[in-house]
Amino acid sequence: MKTYNGIVSTNIERLAALADGIFAVAMTLLVLDLRVPVLEVIHVSQPLWVSGAAQSEQVLLDLLIKLAPRLLTYFMSFLTLGIFWVAQQTQLNHFDRTNRDLTWIHLIFLFAVSIMPFSTGLLAEYITFRLALVIYWLNLLLLGVVLYFSWRYAERNDMLKEEATPEIGKLHKRRVVAYQALYAFGALLCVFNTYVSIAFIVLLELNSVIAPRIWPLDRF
């Protein structure tokens, strides 16, 4: 007798489309945290040579400087989401088909994506708090762990395309493990100061993005 399991769609295209949608919304919602500061009194702009014009600009500059930590966390999260979008779609591209279990593994992955704007907002608001940083790191960890198991599941259930050789599989999994180890180390640095952690994670991500051929890390 057939079960519901057996009739669930195996179409990987729709899963990829949902994923693109969720990433797109999460990446754009991040910016809602960059709330524009509201000023009560609006000063009409005057030609620059009129005295007084420069001072009111100064007020806005001060307000924007206060936004700097938010901009930093926003940028970090955009990098994070970009990295994991590339990672997920690289996986989906190697899958031959999906099934209900694999679909749910990726829905859990997308849950972690959708919660990223919250973790980011929390870290932005409490940037000096270790607890906020640890929660952000747990979010990163969840993304990595689910991605690792997604590949393993597909491997064991014979859902990979032919060109996805075991060598490629090892590369994938080793990369996840290596980066997660480094993220964990970065998070640990918060015993000194959360800014040290954030700087370490951002540099690690930038390395992952812009220097893939230079550092030894990319053997993985």
Next chain:
Amino acid sequence: MKTYNGIVSTNIERLAALADGIFAVAMTLLVLDLRVPVLEVIHVSQPLWVSGAAQSEQVLLDLLIKLAPRLLTYFMSFLTLGIFWVAQQTQLNHFDRTNRDLTWIHLIFLFAVSIMPFSTGLLAEYITFRLALVIYWLNLLLLGVVLYFSWRYAERNDMLKEEATPEIGKLHKRRVVAYQALYAFGALLCVFNTYVSIAFIVLLELNSVIAPRIWPLDRF
């Protein structure tokens, strides 16, 4: 003479793309309800061995614990949306084509999806109120009822693909009915306490997601 009805697109791909978009936005908007609590005084983090550092972390922890009911309802709604996304796309995958009526049936389904962030926010804010739970359940019910009629409409108007045998149709419809009966029972449990209802629904959904081969329910 031709009517507007006759020229409306029968392209099922576009309907699926709109559905993916609405699910993606609804799933990500849920998180907006997890509003980050705002703290007036920001304590600069000090090395952990400096006394005073631990106390301010405690303050944030307390604030986050207050968010727990919201996190629970958020998680429940993500599960709900995931389950119904799988269900809808399984249906669309079995349809051969659409027409104007079927498109509108699915637009009503998407209306129920788009209102889910509201029902969720209401339940999170009024988690001990039966009325909030009943409204949440009505939302669940609407999703199930529309999905049931969608299949019936497609069946009667000969819009199914050949591989969608009557057996598969029965499976689909029986599953919707069985789960809706259980959701209704769960909602009824609120005469005791809304938390009992919520726990029952979450367990039911987790069962639907992670244990499809173990429990007898999945004969359906």
Next chain:
Amino acid sequence: MKTYNGIVSTNIERLAALADGIFAVAMTLLVLDLRVPVLEVIHVSQPLWVSGAAQSEQVLLDLLIKLAPRLLTYFMSFLTLGIFWVAQQTQLNHFDRTNRDLTWIHLIFLFAVSIMPFSTGLLAEYITFRLALVIYWLNLLLLGVVLYFSWRYAERNDMLKEEATPEIGKLHKRRVVAYQALYAFGALLCVFNTYVSIAFIVLLELNSVIAPRIWPLDRF
């Protein structure tokens, strides 16, 4: 010599994908206007037979009843967006290709779609004000007018598929004109009362959705 005009993409698929995305976001953003009322004192739910339990439920019910006008406008706008999504995708489905001009005509259409959550919120907040209703109607009018010109442009520049006969073209354009005339009449009814207008427009839209074969209007 080639111009930028000549190299702009003629791929209609990407335009349709952007349109699906904007409709999906607009349809889901509408719900943000259904702001959950915040209650200061949370009453813990007690079994129904404990006196006092029923009263606090009553408080929530009263709050929700106050949301009714918002729910009405939300429902109306979902119908509106659904109707115009069907109309746009029916057009795109008949186009053979696009060019830069036609792409911009549809971007203006999408501008009118993206502004719909604002018009809806304005009408919900000022539901008894004629000015709010007139602005809503102008939004409806813009959607219709742009759609009309989109078809005319495609017709005159030979961008229709072969199956899009002149008869189909007439049907399309006549339908837009007939409905816009009725929307204008509905808007005019606001000289009596805005609720009369809203009821008329909602009934008109429901007719367009659920009764396409019964009323004479659907000759068009």
Next chain:
Amino acid sequence: MKTYNGIVSTNIERLAALADGIFAVAMTLLVLDLRVPVLEVIHVSQPLWVSGAAQSEQVLLDLLIKLAPRLLTYFMSFLTLGIFWVAQQTQLNHFDRTNRDLTWIHLIFLFAVSIMPFSTGLLAEYITFRLALVIYWLNLLLLGVVLYFSWRYAERNDMLKEEATPEIGKLHKRRVVAYQALYAFGALLCVFNTYVSIAFIVLLELNSVIAPRIWPLDRF
């Protein structure tokens, strides 16, 4: 030995889908800045011949007039996003495939897109401040610069389709440079007044949209 670089997806369709999603969300989020003004006292509408009805409409009109600068910046940003959506998809349409570097170039482009609602909100709130205008212009500049380098990268790494001749490449790049020069000039006009800058940029964009065959600029 294979590297991660070598296995990253080269599927340009998924990148285009993510881009459509981010543009769709950014374009629709802009409208959230058009916050509906809240009125304390709701006046029930009366037939127009009852005295007093006209006055309360006047109150709403006054509130809406105050929204005018926001509507202007909203419209400008929708134009900006439309122009860059057309530009990006024209590029993607000429690319044969992508790789990890090119994907990241476009993710940076999408970062600039996702930050546009913030720049717009800042300019709307501080429309008379030069600093707000300069930040908006930097956002425009980033969009242009990344698009320029995207094409150059694809050109040098042999990732263009055959029909993308060097002539087309020159056209693309020259157009970006010409418009960026004009945007920079427009931004400079803010030494007089920010409204002069905004008017110049809007006219430039309208020219780009509606008059591509009339002005000499479109030789480019």
